[in-house]
């Protein structure tokens with residue numbers, strides 16, 4: 376019978392003839408194959424005791440080769456594993472040139488593996504990351520489904536720029552060398568494929584709001600595109616965002632939902648990816664040892680995850696946060712790159728990380744931001760200068776979630792759009808929601824890859840997505 380490595384290592388099936396297919400990780404002493412098939416971080420040891428007449432075959436058992444093995448599962452004679460396969464026959468399904476196979480059994484740098492991203496999931500680190508990511512994705516759908524949410528697919532091609540930051544990728548079939556022009560020399564997008572200027576979506580929120588105002592609780596989980604030229608370890612030009620949207624829910628309910636959701640999905644991987652997490656934890660501990668004592672993390676990976684699953688997030692208003700930052704040591708000693716001088720300043724990631732990692736030492740939910748540093752759709756507070764926004768900040772990551780209670784009052788929303796030069800004709804359907812049965816509603820967006828970074832301890836967002844899209848880079 377055909378088995379996976381995971382089945383062989385966890386089920387009680389010793390002394391049975393078995394078959395297995397996988398890739399050779401190493402072949403030692405012309406006798407021991409470490410075989411992996413992706414089903415688990417662990418390899419199974421396959422013992423080859425062939426006569427010397429099989430020399431040609433043995434030569435072809437090289438790192439990276441695909442093989443089909445038949446044999447018996449027996450209790451292991453050696454240390455390090457409980458069972459092993461006593462091989463009776465081995466077929467090489469695909470050779471691997473031992474000279475130039477990039478994934479040699481040694482330590483590779485992440486930079487090198489990024490250049491070989493098509494092969495990097497053949498390493499323990501990347502296969503562990505992707506198994507965790509897959510389970511996290513499942514946990515996301517599980518959480519929302521079990522809590523009465525409907526999944527919806529919002530369009531990827533749209534004519535709106537929900538966040539208003541102007542960081543969109545244009546979608547067009549016009550000839551860039553010879554576009555049709557208006558009389559004033561501007562491009563005539565009426566002749567473009569959709570009859571108007573369109574772009575890839577920066578958020579599914581606006582469309583999700585339309586469904587929340589009929590189905591009650593909805594969420595989208597899909598690709599999102601941002602043409603921001605930020606070459607950081609936390610930004611991608613193409614990433615996946617989870618966006619729930621709920622009718623009749625205010626900002627406090629939004630915070631409760633986000634916190635409960637984060638805890639639930641992280642708990643799921645603690646329960647279902649133990650071995651992968653233990654492997655990544657060990658990897659991180661080795662990496663930490665190379666850092667100066669003062670910079671080393673006090674908690675291990677699993678402790679960090681457990682911490683945010685078990686502890687309440689600190690809820691702090693923007694105004695309180697500014698006070699803390701103004702009086703903080705790095706601000707007074709001018710250690711911050713951007714010194715906080717007055718209320719209204721936009722928070723940079725150095726400030727967010729100070730609050731989370733040095734001051735509160737736990738995830739922080741900041742709320743009630745100044746209206747003028749946030750998007751047009753957020754609900755204006757009674758003070759007339761702050762909006763019902765919230766950001767969730769995580770240790771090591773900074774901003775994980777951005778959300779808000781939405782402006783449900785037609786006149787206030789119209790005024791806001793006017794002030795920001797957003798034409799009403801463009802968002803007539805969005806304004807309709809405020810005309811017909813408007814109600815308090817809220818939602819948030821979570822950058823899925825940032826969540827995966829936190830869950831795996833990976834330091835660069837490029838290492839938690841199969842083929843990262845970043846400025847100057849769209850390989851594979």
Ligand code: 4AD
Pocket residue numbers: 537538577578579580601609610611612614616618619774775776777778779818819820821822823824825
């Ligand atoms: O804070 P943002 O821009 O919020 C929105 O787009 C809202 N429409 C969400 C909503 O209320 N429905 O983005 C939400 C999250 C951020 O907190 C961050 O985790 C992630 O998306 N994100 C990115 N992740 C990777 N690369 C980028 N370039 C990202 N930009 C935002």
Ligand code: MG
Pocket residue numbers: 766774776777
């Ligand atoms: Mg944000």
